Structures are given as structure tokens and as C-alpha cells.
Amino acid sequence: MDSxxxxxxxxxxxxxxxxxxxxxxxxxxxxxxxxxxxxMRSKGFSLEEAEEIxxxxxxxxxxxxxxxxxxxxxxxxxxxIVHNASTDYLRRKKRSSAEIGTEPAELAEAVDANVPxxxxxxxxxxxxxxxxxxxxxxxxxRAYVVRLAIIEGMxxxxxxxxxxxxxxxxxxxxxxxxxxxxxxxxxxxxxxxSEGAR
Amino acid sequence: xxxxxEERDGFDDWLDELGGKGGGKDKIAGQLREVVQRQQQRNxxxxxxxxxxxxxxxxxxxAEKFGSASKTISTxxxxxxxxxxxxxxxxxxxGYQTMFSGSGSDYELILSYxxxxxxxGSINTLTVDVDVPESVGxxxxxxxxxxxxxxxxxxxDEDSVRLAVTARDEIxxxxxxxxxxxLDMLPDGPGYYVIVLE
Numbered sequence: 001m002d003s004x005x006x007x008x009x010x011x012x013x014x015x016x017x018x019x020x021x022x023x024x025x026x027x028x029x030x031x032x033x034x035x036x037x038x039x040m041r042s043k044g045f046s047l048e049e050a051e052e053i054x055x056x057x058x059x060x061x062x063x064x065x066x067x068x069x070x071x072x073x074x075x076x077x078x079x080x081i082v083h084n085a086s087t088d089y090l091r092r093k094k095r096s097s098a099e100i101g102t103e104p105a106e107l108a109e110a111v112d113a114n115v116p117x118x119x120x121x122x123x124x125x126x127x128x129x130x131x132x133x134x135x136x137x138x139x140x141x142r143a144y145v146v147r148l149a150i151i152e153g154m155x156x157x158x159x160x161x162x163x164x165x166x167x168x169x170x171x172x173x174x175x176x177x178x179x180x181x182x183x184x185x186x187x188x189x190x191x192x193x194s195e196g197a198r
Numbered sequence: 199x200x201x202x203x204e205e206r207d208g209f210d211d212w213l214d215e216l217g218g219k220g221g222g223k224d225k226i227a228g229q230l231r232e233v234v235q236r237q238q239q240r241n242x243x244x245x246x247x248x249x250x251x252x253x254x255x256x257x258x259x260x261a262e263k264f265g266s267a268s269k270t271i272s273t274x275x276x277x278x279x280x281x282x283x284x285x286x287x288x289x290x291x292x293g294y295q296t297m298f299s300g301s302g303s304d305y306e307l308i309l310s311y312x313x314x315x316x317x318x319g320s321i322n323t324l325t326v327d328v329d330v331p332e333s334v335g336x337x338x339x340x341x342x343x344x345x346x347x348x349x350x351x352x353x354x355d356e357d358s359v360r361l362a363v364t365a366r367d368e369i370x371x372x373x374x375x376x377x378x379x380x381l382d383m384l385p386d387g388p389g390y391y392v393i394v395l396e
Contacts, residue, residue: 025261029254037250038242042234047244055257062261129233146216150234153217156210175209182226 005031007074014061015068025062033058036082039147043086043140057085076161079148083141083163124192131188135181142177145170 005027013024033054040050060081061068071077136143141163148154148162160170186193214220215227222228 022258022261026254026258029257033250033253034242034245035238037245038238041241041244042237047249051249051253055253055260058257059260059264063264125229125233128229129237132230132233146230147234147238149213149216150218150231151238153219156213159213171209174213178209178212181230185226 007031007078011068011071011074011077014064015066017065021062025058028061029058032078035151039082039151040086042136042147043144044136045086045089049089053082053085053089056089057082060085073158073161075152076154076158079152079154079162080164083144124189127189127192128185131185132181134188135184139177139180142173142180145174145177146181149174 007028010024010028010031014021014028036054036057037047037050040053041047045053057078061078068074068077132143145159145163148159152158154162156171156174157167159174160167163170163173165173211220212224212227215222215224216231218231220227
């Protein structure tokens with residue numbers, strides 16, 4: 001992605017409408033499409049599914065028109081649209097993305113049958129990646145905010161905006177996410193953690 | 199467990215670590231960051247330039263279609279009324295049935311476009327005002343009568359009528375949607391729908 005991209009300026013141009021709005025949409029797509037497609041792929045969507053979700057997201061943003069002028073955090077807004085589009089996509093596919101309230105113990109139990117014991121891994125890194133993959137499968141929304149925090153370096157407020165929650169609710173959600181992942185990690189990769197990886 | 203203040207600081211530190219702005223003290227966050235970044239890079243690398251360009255061309259074509267449709271709803275004199283309300287839809291562009299899901303008195307609204315500030319919300323009441331050519335409005339009124347749905351038909355200017363109807367439960371909301379949906383199939387369509395959430 002072009003790090004020099006001025007996202008607020010692009011939003012302003014799209015909000016203004018006219019021919020320049022199309023040019024701004026093109027610039028926005030060029031700047032973010034690859035990253036968003038990669039993000040959706042990481043969430044487990046096929047490339048074709050990711051393309052559909054990302055297309056829909058950009059189109060919705062464009063269609064928002066003048067309302068974009070009042071957006072405080074364009075980056076969070078963009079990722080929120082993508083998140084909602086992916087959720088809608090899953091709903092349309094009648095696939096459940098619900099994960100809130102799933103306990104780490106349940107997660108570990110659910111993946112236990114598919115995860116070989118730690119001895120079969122090359123090491124902590126592989127085990128860690130498998131753990132996060134399991135976490136993502138069972139708690140996609142939680143994994144999504146972790147990805148946003150890492151990929152975009154979002155602040156707590158930006159993450160709250162990106163998932164459509166109040167700051168306090170998002171903070172609690174993130175704290176729970178952290179705890180749940182750590183518990184799952186301990187249940188799957190405890191041997192490595194006890195060897196000093198922690 | 200620490201104090202609230204200590205927990206908040208720890209939380210912020212965790213976010214900083216995820217975002218690459220920490221000091222590398224949290225090994226788990228650091229490992230998580232490595233895993234997510236590696237996955238993201240791998241998934242982005244899978245997407246070739248040609249595919250991106252095709253996606254961009256498709257998007258811009260869709261945006262252009264939307265731009266043309268928007269122009270058609272900007273000309274009627276009753277737009278001044280519509281402008282004061284949150285959302286404007288043009289019949290024929292929108293699948294109304296896909297907008298609502300849920301049961302009982304709790305409906306989830308999923309707008310395809312227009313209300314990106316509130317992509318979802320729980321509503322108990324749906325009000326639809328329709329500004330349409332008089333002949334279309336009277337046909338819609340007939341449908342609403344058949345559906346036993348209370349409505350108000352007010353005369354607009356000599357070319358249009360304003361139809362106001364409020365639905366408050368699942369059956370009546372569905373009847374309302376069914377009544378306004380398909381107006382685009384009528385000879386004098388399309389109509390102009392203003393949907394207000396309460």
C-alpha cells in the first residue's frame with residue numbers, strides 16, 4: 001500500500017461527488033484493495049469471496065456520498081464497512097460467524113481433535129500459528145480486531161469505530177480477546193510457553 | 199489482578215505491542231504480530247496485478263451506474279422533502295426483501311447503501327414515505343388497503359402524491375415492504391422511497 005495516501009482527502013473528494021469522485025474511488029481502490037483482499041483471505045475467504053466482499057465495500061463507501069464528510073476516522077470507517085460486508089456475506093451464505101461468548105476451554109476442546117500434540121510441531125512458532133488459526137476459526141470477530149491492531153496499528157478508539165462499538169465496549173471486547181487467546185495458547189502450546197517462550 | 203488503572207495501562211501496552219510501537223516486552227503479542235504480518239504478506243502476494251485491475255474496472259463501472267441513477271432522483275421537485283430525511287432509495291435498484299431480518303419486535307436493518315453511519319440497528323417501527331406519480335401512488339394505496347395496513351395518502355403537487363405509512367410489527371413491516379416493492383414494475387415507475395427509522 002502507498003503509505004503516502006491521504007485517506008481523509010480521498011473521502012472528501014468522494015463526498016463532493018462528480019467526476020473527481022470516481023478518480024478518488026480509483027485511488028482508494030489502488031491504495032487499499034490488495035490489503036483488504038489479503039485481510040479477507042486471512043479470515044478464511046476464498047479469493048473470489050474476498051473480491052466480492054471488497055467490491056461491495058468500496059461500492060458502499062462510494063454510495064455513501066456526502067455523508068463521508070462527517071466521518072471522523074476514515075480508516076476505521078473503511079474497515080468497518082469491510083467487516084460488515086464480510087458479516088453480511090457470511091449471513092447470506094448461512095454460515096455462522098457468531099463467536100461472542102465462546103469460552104477458550106470450548107475452543108481448545110473444539111480444535112483438540114484436529115491439532116496434533118506439540119511434539120509434532122517444528123516449534124513454538126508453528127504451534128503459535130496453529131493456535132491463532134484455531135482462534136480465528138472459532139472467534140473471527142476477535143481475530144479481526146487483532147489483525148487490525150497489527151496491520152493498521154489502530155488505536156483503541158479506531159478499533160472501536162471499526163467494529164461499531166463504543167470505546168468502553170470495544171475495550172472490554174479486546175481485553176476478553178486477549179485473555180481468551182492467551183488461554184487457548186496455553187492449552188495448545190503450553191509446553192513451549194513453559195520452556196520460556198512466554 | 200491489578201487496579202483499573204494498571205489494567206488500562208497494560209491494555210494500552212498490549213495494543214502498542216501489536217501495532218509495533220511497544221518495546222517488545224510482551225513476547226506473545228510480538229509473536230502474534232509476526233504471525234499476522236506473515237499471513238497478510240503471503241495472502242497479498244497471492245493477488246496478481248491483472249486481477250486487481252479487473253476488480254477496479256468492475257468497481258468503477260458499478261460506481262458509474264450508481265452515479266447515473268443518482269442523477270435521476272435529484273431532479274424531482276419533491277427531493278426537497280426527501281433531503282430532510284436520512285435515506286433515499288430508488289426503486290428498481292434495490293432488493294427490499296434483503297433489507298430486513300429478525301423476528302418478533304426486534305428487527306435488524308441491513309442497508310445496502312445510504313446509511314453507512316448506522317449499517318445495522320434494531321428497530322421496532324418502520325415508516326415509509328413514498329413520493330410517486332399519482333397513478334402509482336394510488337396503486338400502492340390499493341395494495342396497502344388489501345394488506346390492511348393503515349396509511350395516509352396526501353396530495354403533493356399535481357403530478358405526484360405522498361404516501362405515508364408506518365409498520366410496527368413483523369407482519370405489517372413485511373406487508374409494507376411487499377406493497378412498496380414492485381412499484382418499479384408499474385408503468386409509471388420508478389418511485390422515490392424515503393425510509394425513516396424510528
